[in-house]
Amino acid sequence: MTLEEQLKQKTYYKMFINEHENMHPIRVLGEAFQEEASKDLPNLSAIRFAQGEVYFHHKDFETAIFKWENITDELVPWAKKNTADAYYELGLLSTAEDIYTAISTDDATLNTEVALQLFSLYIERGKTDAAIATIKRTIAANPEYPNVTEIARTFFEEQQDWNHAVELAVSEAKRSEDLKWFEVLTKYVDNGVTKNHAPSYFTEALILLFNLEQKKFEQLVSSLWKSYEHKESYFTWIREINHLLLQLELEREDNWHELSRLHKNAYFNLIEGRYFIKMLQEFIPDLLTNWLRLADERNVVLASAAVLSWNELFPTSMSQIIVSEAEKLISITETDIDELEESLSLFDTIIDWAQAHDMGENNRFKWLVDQLVDFDRQHLLITGLTGSGKSTFVNTVLGEDLQDSPTSSMVMFSAGEEEEISEITDQEVSILNGFPEFQERMDRRRHALESIIEFRLPNGFLQENKVAFIDTPGLKGSHNDRYEVLKNLQVADAVLYVLDGNSPFTDKERGVLAQIQELAPDIPVHFLLSKMDAIAGEQEAVRIYEETKSSIHSIYPDSTVFAFSSQYDRAQQLKDIKEFIHSIKINRNLEDKRLAKLLYFIRTTIASLLQKRIDVEDQLVESIRWNEEMYTKLNGAVNQLKDTEVQKTRAITKSYRAIREAIQKEIAQEVPAMLKECSALIKEESNFSTIHMELNDEMNGKLQNYLEQTVMPKFYRSLQEWIASSKEEFDQAQEFLTEMGEGFNQMYGEEHLALVCDFKVLEDWLRDTDRMTSRFQLETVNILLRRTPSQFILKSAGKLFGAISQNKTMLYNKYKAFVENEDYAETVAEVCKQFFQPFELFEKSLERDVTLFFKNPLNVLTAAVGEAKLGIESNQDLLNKMNTNPEMFRDPLTLFGVRLRQFEWMTVAGKGIQTVY
Known part of the structure; x- marks a missing residue:
């Protein structure tokens, strides 16, 4: 044992024992004292020092103090420290403190031992600030001293002094490069005690940890990310961590699964419509750059699409190198991302945002999207000019006179366990009370095209063939009038265009069909030649059928033409219709085609909300003007x-x-x-x-x-x-x-x-x-x-x-x-x-x-005057807010468009699907 250890443990006296181990130390030291005292120039300090230790161990503290006070050689500092220890044991803490603080020495070990004793004394006396200052000085002066940092850590944790505990963990992690301290720091972060520290406080430690152990680096970054996620400092953290990551040599092959997930979630949360673009422009480019650099296999296509869609909106914000890499990755990388789930999530986010900002319930779009994700049946949209005979066809197939007058709204007939009729408008979904109320809706003309009727009924044909009929009002009038009828065309998987056999495929019908192709070029169009029984003679009917079929195929070579009459044998007719429907049903890539349609309706929803924003402003201006006029x-x-x-x-x-x-x-x-x-x-x-x-x-x-x-x-x-x-x-x-x-x-x-x-x-x-x-x-x-x-x-x-x-x-x-x-x-x-x-x-x-x-x-x-005045004030206030912060509506919708474009990139690259516009 070294002399330093003996002095620390008060076992210096053992130097005098040697072969006298069987004798009591007091006797041994007493004989040594007598022997030394008999010399001409005796040196009794060492023996007195040793005697003091023995008396101390036997709790004779007063005698020990007496011995140590008579030391005159190089052992004086240690004797003073031991004297203070004795007073400490006697409970004379004030005296002990005075002696400890009076000790002056260059011996680092002695200084540390004195400091640790003072630290304990301050704790016992309730001087917490003094104890903290003492232990911090001690660590700063001699951090390698055994257990000193553990003593400090234990003390800070017991005191729940998390600021000092975190500072200790960070400083020791950086000083010692010991992974143990990074683990302690991670634990503190997970326990939520690091929130008072700015994100930049951990930067140096994170860089060091990256070079030491990348998995632990990812773990600590993940913990810090979660700790800041719902705090005011979240944006600061995003900026800081992405600036840090740009400095590091990240390799995608290192499988940064957690960091990839964190970047993905952060990106989508940031662009879900809660924040202004001006704010996001500061850090989104760095966020996307790092996400692409570290994205795992599951997210690399998603990250690439995010980079490309953001670059489309802000062409100068992204590095061209990163954009080029994203283009390359998205073209060569396969992905198992559930685009449908992601797109539906985007749609739900848009609808929730619209409701939160008083932009309506948008029930019509919600219903249309619900139909697109119903893959158990296909949708056959039946349309044609007014009087073409489509209602007769629907009634014949369904076996009921459900359409005994011209259709005024779009109606979808689908199989159900019992009859249930619903009317869907943007504002509400209401249940109609049976067929009479349904018929009343069919007779209505005003605002009829603003609603959709869903007619569920027990029907074997629809159930067996897994098909739903979508009947539209008869087409007539101008191009714009027809657009109002066909605006929901994308919900269809195929179009059945009904032609009047007496005058088939007229120029007017060609114009309508051209408009359908313009609106939905990806939807196959097939033809039903109706009223064939009205043609005199079978040969004439066959001639008209063949000529019509030939004319159709000259323009629509892939279309199928089916001849129909309500006078034909119904059983045989239904059998033929069944075969016809099976022949035109989509058997390949239905989900991909539906995904493209879903993206189309998301784009339509965004456009509709943007228009609503304009409409709301116009309505507010008009309301203010009207209320002012009414007020006067x-x-x-x-x-x-x-x-x-x-x-x-x-x-x-x-x-x-x-x-x-x-x-x-x-x-x-x-x-x-x-x-x-x-x-x-x-x-x-x-x-x-x-x-x-x-x-x-x-x-x-x-x-x-x-x-x-x-x-x-x-x-x-x-x-x-x-x-x-x-x-x-x-x-x-x-x-x-x-x-x-x-x-x-x-x-x-x-x-x-x-x-x-x-x-x-x-x-x-x-x-x-x-x-x-x-x-x-x-x-x-x-x-x-x-x-x-x-x-x-x-x-x-x-x-x-x-x-x-x-x-x-x-x-x-x-x-x-x-x-x-x-x-x-x-x-x-x-x-x-x-x-x-x-x-x-x-x-x-x-x-x-x-x-x-x-x-x-x-x-x-x-009261009416008061209402008008209130209308003026409230509408003017809302208009002022809209004009003062136009980005309040514009930015979220723009960001929704970025997300939509992202999914379109993925769809085109990953599946080769034609995007619907």
Whole structure:
């Protein structure tokens, strides 16, 4: 054992034992001490140092400290370290720390041992930062010291101090080039504790590992890739790793399966429509370059196609060397990639993106694609000019009159366990309720071509021959009209064109057939010559058949011509049709042809969505313009309604006040005259001491009778006339609002506004006037009992002189003159007050009632104004966003086109299939 190891383990004392192994070390060292002390120049430090070790091992720490404090030679630094160890064991940590930190030596081993002791001490005292600083200094100064890095790693892991743990693993991996540390780092990455480190932090270590062990390099890259995949630093990682890979000598023959898979997944995730092209242009070229350099056999064609499709979009972004290599590889390399699965994945991605961005359900395209991947049956599209007899052919084969009128939509008849009829539009898929509803759809003309009808029915012929009939509306009209009928032509595996045997293969039909060839040059066209029974004579029928067949073969040499008539024997006809269908069915490369059609429909879907983007913008502009126009007109309507309300309120209240004032005027005229007539009741023989009370009662009786019998009925009739007149006013207003509502509804294109007034107001008026005019009770009016001076004198004279006969004539004349000359103004005022009191509240509520009458139309118009304003604001906001970020729609669709072009490259190169455009 070396001296250094003895000092570290405190076994220096064994140097003094030698042949005295059977004696206790204390005795041996004591005798050695005595022997040395007897010398002239004794050196006792070494013996004291050894004695201190023995005492330390026997836990006599105080004696050990005493011995070590008396060391004077080169063992002083170690003695100080041992002294600190003793204080550490005694639990005097502060003293131990002071001694440790005071030790100054050039001995790397001693410095490391002191540092490790301090490290443990700091941990025990809870000084984590000091412990970290100490162990990091120790590793930096003496990383080769046994176990020091393992001690640090264990400590960092226990503390879950992953940043320092990762730093340790990276630095030790680079320093030691030991694969163990790369494995530790990989474990950290897999556990997700490296996310706080930038991708560039691992670059040097990765380069080193590539040169050491490529499989472990791939494993670590894979772990790092996954750790960054869903983090904000993902794009930084993509840039960093691809820049790194460009520097390395990658060989495809080294089978980089995992890296190939990672590049493939990253590429497809990046171009699935979530990111803008401007962002992707920064790193996609490097990504594709590296993918092609390391792609395994399964992905080399896919990577080549990706390079070529991206290069088509951005010709200057890819190295020409890489593009040339991709062209070479894609032409010579066989692949077992499932292009159909990949294409369907692309289609699903496009549809999901469209739904997420409010671009519709696109059910029609989804249905068409579903038919293409149904390889259990082939699709025979049956078409021809209107009246050619194709519906008769369909009914004959299916054995049912399913087409008893011209077809308006495309209908696919297929075998099913039970009858089920569906209508497919871009917006929805709906189930039709049996044949009557199906027929109703067939009779429909408006927007009929925007839907597809799928008619499943139990049918032995379709089931046995594994075929579906696709019946189209009859072809007529212009080139564009026919295109609307034939736009789904690519779903067919073959076309059966029906010719009228009475006039077959006309110039018009040749034009239609040329259009079919233009739209689908890869789809074989065969012919059905119908209505053959209508031709007079068998020889004539044969002649027409042969001539027609010859004319057809001159243009379509591979076509088959079949003669048909509904009058032929059905059993024999079905047998012949079965043979005919089997002869025209595609028996080779059906899946490849369907794949080409699928790519066509993907391209059509992308084009449709791009057009929808344009349509949406146009619709937003038009919607804003329309809403602005409606907003102006609706605001004008609101103002018109308010003016009408003011006008009607003024007219109705004015009319009512005129009636009240007329009645009031009549009362003012009639009441005084009526009361003056009461003077006839005064006689010379009257009792003048009570005559004023008798007259007052009589006058009140007359007033009660007059008001109840004359005035109230007249007032009632006037009110009825007023209500009738008000109804006319209201009717005029309702008629005006009805016309207004109809005008707006024409602009809305639906019954959107219902401007209905509340005529219940008239019912309330009728009820209220009936109640108020049914009976009137006048409270007694003090006509002659008031304390006016004239009345007071007259009543006093009556009481004083009424008993004297010669004074009665005088009183008679006075009373009579008084009654006849009184103006009764106060009485009239009192009578009017009582009479009109019930009607005062009614009159005050008239304005409110008219407002209630117009309340609903005003609310409806006000709400419509709010809708128009909201429509302007929301549509303008969306339009601004679309104009501000046009790439939000354009870029994803462009990237979908890149993926589509990629599959087209693969299809053409791998299978020699003609791409459908």
